[in-house]
Amino acid sequence: MKTDFIIVGQGLAGTLLAHELIKSGQSVQVIDSPNFQKASAVAAGLINPVVFRRLTKSWLIDDLFPKLEETYAELEALLVTKIYYPTKIRKVFGSGEADFWQKKSAENGLSSYLRITPDDSPYNRLKLEHGSGWVEKAGRVDLQSLLNGFREYLIQKECLHELNFDYSRLVIHSDRVDYGDLEAGKIIFCEGHRASQNPFFQQIQFKHTKGEVFRVQANNYNADFILNKAFFLMPVRNNEFRMGATYDWNNLNEITTSDAREELCEKLEQVFSGDYKITEHVAGIRPTTHDRRPILGLHPEFSQVGIFNGLGSKGCMLGPYFAKQFSDMLIDKSSLIHPEVRLSRYC
Structure with missing residues (x-):
């Protein structure tokens, strides 16, 4: 053929x-x-145009974003199924982080992506002692x-x-x-x-990373945004979320670990006071390079x-x-x- x-x-x-x-x-x-x-x-299929650590725009994001919206719309029409879900990210602040966001968003041309809400009222079961910020242009892809x-x-x-x-x-x-x-x-x-x-x-300098993610059921939590604080909690459907992710450069296998489970649950419980249940735990190897x-x-x-x-x-x-x-x-x-x-x- x-x-x-x-x-x-x-x-x-x-x-x-x-x-x-x-x-x-x-x-x-x-x-x-x-x-x-x-x-x-x-x-998990996360779309996040911001590098939180430095609070800069992700590499080439102004070019990437229009193309990803166009492509996923084409594929939705072709496959007759929903694929791309525009969803805001709510970044939970630590001490002093609201001021940092205010300063950096003006410096780095992020004003079209970010919104700051320093005086947050309590939301459902979230701990927002220092407020939070919003990434407006974000979402998830149902891979x-x-x-x-x-x-x-x-x-x-x-x-x-x-x-x-x-x-x-x-x-x-x-x-x-x-x-x-x-x-x-x-x-x-x-x-x-x-x-x-x-x-x-064989010349390519790969630096693969293992990642573990979870599916979480939280019956009394109905957020329609992606929660972020050194992890993400992403809504999928009614009271069901994806949570992740870990990074492991040494154990490159697809075996789930209790260490990853403990790490992510600890991070979640620092900002979330509700009851939850892990219903799925999976691992994969990300294809990444040295740069x-x-x-x-x-x-x-x-x-x-x-x-x-x-x-x-x-x-x-x-x-x-x-x-x-x-x-x-x-x-x-x-x-x-x-x-x-x-x-x-x-x-």
């Missing part, structure tokens, strides 16, 4: 790139293992609905191959690649943290082989913008990729 592109992996990166290529009239075949857990499948819906879309188009990819079976020619009965102009690897085992991209920037580009020796990876914990913000950039470059070789995400920084 001939196709323009083979995409290996149907996590967030593979899904978004496939969408952009198909939208541009390209033929795509996706290879994805049904046995591998994806970080995207357990991620389960996105990935499952797009998978069904690929199946209906007869574009999905559910199997484990075997690098030894890939044959590279001067003008194409062959894999089994597939013949394509290019193959693009979107494998998440498993790219560390990809023999074509926390995505990776996209074509292999320097084999121009038929490419990679789209490294979206990390901000993948729902970064993914749509860079999937579009990469798709444009793959179709129109004169189209440029942002210099900070180019594969050429490694090889």
